[in-house]
Amino acid sequence: MPGLTIVWFRRDLRLHDHPALVEALREHERVVPLFVLDDALLEGRYRSPTRVAFMLGCLRDLDAALRERGSRLVVRHGRPEHVVRDLARDLGAAAVHWTSDVSPYARRRDRRVTEALAEDGVVARPHGGGYLRDPSKPRTKGGRPFTVFSPFHRHIAGLGGRTVHRAPASLPPLPRGLEPGAIPDDPREGVVPEPAVEAGEAAARRALERFLREPVDHYADRQDGMARVGTSVLSPYLRWGCLSARECEERALRKGGRGAAAWVRQLAWRDFYAHVLLLHPDVLDLEFQERYRRTLAWSGDEATLAAWREGRTGYPLVDAGMRQLARTGWMHNRARLVTGSFLTKDLHHDWRAGERHFAELLLDGEPAQNNGNWQWIASTGVDPAPAFRRMFNPTLQARKFDPEARYLRRWVPELERVPLDRVFEPWTMTEDEQRAAGCVIGRDYPGPIVDHAAERRVALERYRRASPDDAS
Numbered sequence: 010m011p012g013l014t015i016v017w018f019r020r021d022l023r024l025h026d027h028p029a030l031v032e033a034l035r036e037h038e039r040v041v042p043l044f045v046l047d048d049a050l051l052e053g054r055y056r057s058p059t060r061v062a063f064m065l066g067c068l069r070d071l072d073a074a075l076r077e078r079g080s081r082l083v084v085r086h087g088r089p090e091h092v093v094r095d096l097a098r099d100l101g102a103a104a105v106h107w108t109s110d111v112s113p114y115a116r117r118r119d120r121r122v123t124e125a126l127a128e129d130g131v132v133a134r135p136h137g138g139g140y141l142r143d144p145s146k147p148r149t150k151g152g153r154p155f156t157v158f159s160p161f162h163r164h165i166a167g168l169g170g171r172t173v174h175r176a177p178a179s180l181p182p183l184p185r186g187l188e189p190g191a192i193p194d195d196p197r198e199g200v201v202p203e204p205a206v207e208a209g210e211a212a213a214r215r216a217l218e219r220f221l222r223e224p225v226d227h228y229a230d231r232q233d234g235m236a237r238v239g240t241s242v243l244s245p246y247l248r249w250g251c252l253s254a255r256e257c258e259e260r261a262l263r264k265g266g267r268g269a270a271a272w273v274r275q276l277a278w279r280d281f282y283a284h285v286l287l288l289h290p291d292v293l294d295l296e297f298q299e300r301y302r303r304t305l306a307w308s309g310d311e312a313t314l315a316a317w318r319e320g321r322t323g324y325p326l327v328d329a330g331m332r333q334l335a336r337t338g339w340m341h342n343r344a345r346l347v348t349g350s351f352l353t354k355d356l357h358h359d360w361r362a363g364e365r366h367f368a369e370l371l372l373d374g375e376p377a378q379n380n381g382n383w384q385w386i387a388s389t390g391v392d393p394a395p396a397f398r399r400m401f402n403p404t405l406q407a408r409k410f411d412p413e414a415r416y417l418r419r420w421v422p423e424l425e426r427v428p429l430d431r432v433f434e435p436w437t438m439t440e441d442e443q444r445a446a447g448c449v450i451g452r453d454y455p456g457p458i459v460d461h462a463a464e465r466r467v468a469l470e471r472y473r474r475a476s477p478d479d480a481s
C-alpha cells in the first residue's frame with residue numbers, strides 16, 4: 010500500500026528490531042516518526058524528573074539516528090488523541106503504527122487514539138516488540154493466565170521468539186513543510202546527580218555489546234554479588250525500549266552457556282509482570298492476594314519512612330541501597346530486595362509507599378515491574394510464598410553478598426574506616442572503636458532505628474492476623 014503512515018514512538022525509543030517501524034516501511038512509501046509529549050505521563054501518577062531527563066536524552070539520540078538515515082523525529086505536545094489525529098489528518102496518513110503497551114493508562118490512551126483515528130478513516134496498527142513474547146497470549150494448561158513464574162517461564166521459552174530485525178539503513182525524508190518541533194530541555198530540578206547510565210539507543214547498544222562480550226558468562230555466579238556489578242544494568246534501556254528484549258534474548262542464546270541462560274530467564278520476569286498487569290490491572294491499587302486486601306495493618310510513622318527514604322536507618326545495606334538510588338536512579342536487585350523487605354517487614358510500612366518512592370527515582374521505574382516486585386517482596390502478589398520466606402535479615406544479607414563491605418563503604422562513606430568485623434553492625438563498636446573509626450554512632454551514623462529480630466516477630470504476627478493460614 011503506497012502513501013504515508015505515522016510511526017508513533019512511545020517507550021520503544023530505538024531503530025533496531027522495531028516491528029512497528031519495519032511494518033510501516035514495508036507497507037508505505039513515506040513514514041513520519043512521531044513522539045508526543047503527553048502531560049498525563051510527564052506529570053503522571055509518579056512524577057519523576059530523573060526519568061523525564063533520561064527520556065529526553067533518548068529522544069535526542071533517536072532524532073540523531075533518524076537524521077543519519079535521512080529522516081527526523083517529529084515532536085508534538087498535547088493529548089495523544091488530539092495530536093496524533095491532527096497530524097494524521099494534516100498529512101493525509103493512511104495508518105498509524107505503534108508498539109503495544111500493557112499499563113492501564115497506556116491501554117486507555119491507545120483506545121482513545123484508535124477511536125479518534127477511526128473517525129477520519131485512519132487505521133490504528135498496534136504491534137508487538139516490547140517483550141520477549143506477546144504478554145497477552147500465555148495461558149496455563151487449564152486456560153488461565155499465569156500467576157506463578159516458573160511455569161510461565163517454561164511456557165514462553167517453549168513458544169520460540171519472533172524474527173529479530175535490523176535497523177533500516179535509510180529512511181524517507183519528512184514531507185516538505187512539516188515542522189519537526191523541538192525536544193525540550195531537561196528538567197532543571199529533581200534529577201539524580203549521577204545517573205547510572207547514559208541515555209539513548211547508541212549507549213544502550215554499546216552496553217549490551219560489553220555485557221555480552223564477557224560478563225554474561227559469569228552472570229549465574231555474580232548476579233547477587235554487590236561489590237562489583239555482575240548484572241547488565243540494562244534495565245533503564247529495556248524500560249524505555251532503547252533495546253529490544255527479544256534481541257537481547259536472541260543474542261544471549263546465540264552466545265550460549267549457563268550465564269546466558271540464567272540472564273534470559275531473568276529477562277522473562279519482565280514478561281511475567283507485564284502479563285500480570287495486562288490481565289490483572291487492579292494490582293496497581295490492590296493486593297493481588299485477596300486475603301491481604303485491607304487486612305494488613307500498616308504503619309503511619311512518618312519518621313521511620315523518612316529515615317528509610319534518606320538512607321538513615323542504621324542498617325548499612327539498607328542505607329547503601331537507598332543512597333545508591335538517590336544518587337544514580339538505579340539500585341542493585343539484591344539491595345532492592347533488602348530495602349523492600351526492610352520497609353514492609355521491619356518498619357511495617359505499606360508497600361505502596363515504597364513503590365511510590367522507587368517510581369519517583371528509578372530510571373527503570375515502570376508500573377508492571379515496580380508493582381510486581383513490590384508486591385512480591387510484601388508477599389501480597391502473584392508467585393506466592395509464606396511471608397517469612399521473603400523477610401531478609403539486612404545484616405546477614407550484607408555479610409553474604411558484600412563480604413568485603415565494598416558496596417557498603419562506597420555508598421555509606423561514614424563507614425569507610427570502620428573495621429570489617431564491625432562494619433555490618435557498626436552499633437556493636439565500643440566507644441573507643443567508634444572514635445578510632447571516625448564513626449560515632451548517633452553522631453556520624455545512626456544507630457539501628459529498629460531491632461530486626463523483634464520486628465520480624467511483629468511482622469509475622471501482622472501477616473498471621475491478616476491471613477491465619479499464611480505465616481505459620
Ligand SMILES: Cc1cc2nc3c(=O)[nH]c(=O)nc-3n(C[C@H](O)[C@H](O)[C@H](O)COP(=O)(O)OP(=O)(O)OC[C@H]3O[C@@H](n4cnc5c(N)ncnc54)[C@H](O)[C@@H]3O)c2cc1C
Binds near residue numbers: 240272371
Ligand atoms: C522492590 C523492587 C522494585 C523493582 N522495580 C523495578 C522497576 O520499576 N523496573 C524494573 O525494570 N525492574 C524493577 N525491579 C527488578 C530488578 O531489580 C531490576 O530489573 C534489575 O535490578 C535491573 O538491573 P539489571 O538491568 O542489571 O538486571 P539484570 O540482572 O541484568 O537482568 C536483565 C533484565 O531482566 C529484567 N529483570 C531482572 N530482574 C527482574 C525482576 N525481578 N523483575 C522484572 N524484571 C527483571 C530487567 O529488565 C533487567 O534489566 C525491582 C525489584 C524490586 C525488588
